[in-house]
Amino acid sequence: MVKTDYKRARAAAAKELENLLVTKQQTEQRIVQLRNTIAALDALSEPTKAQRVEMPGLTDAIRSLFVSRPAEAILTARDVRHALHEMGFDRSKYSNFLASIHVVLRRLRTNGEIRKHVTEKGITGFSREVSTLERELMEE
Secondary structure, three states: OHHHHHHHHHHHHHHHHHHHHHHHHHHHHHHHHHHHHHHHHHHHOOOOOOOOOOOOOHHHHHHHHHHOOOOOOOEOHHHHHHHHHHHOOOOOOOOOHHHHHHHHHHHHHHOOOEEEEEOOOOOEEEEEOOOHHHHHHHHO
16 A cells, blocks of 8 residues: 555656646746847837846856757757847857857756757757656656
8 A cells, every 4th residue: 555655646746747847848938939029129129227138148048948948859059049049149249159159058068958969960969958757757
């Protein structure tokens, strides 16, 4: 009887985690959409200081791109650059924006937040790293 209680508790915890991960991904996607909307609207008008929304730094912006996509989605550095442009990210303070993206991708990979993939054509891409439990849930 005790074993079934543990199994039931684990199943309930796994289901709750799965639901929270879906909610987290949907929330991150919505955040990216809202930042895009705000950036587009700011381009059409001059927002006051009170209306301005703090845009994330490069690392946080790139991290949010990966979190807002399914774990199996693979992005190249150019894909990241394009997505940041679509978000309205201010790249004016970077002399070589793509090189800066590569630095951040390398750091996120070193930190274990993303994983590197190389295609048969030699193109390097990255996807979000998932925990063992997330991986188990995706396989179920």
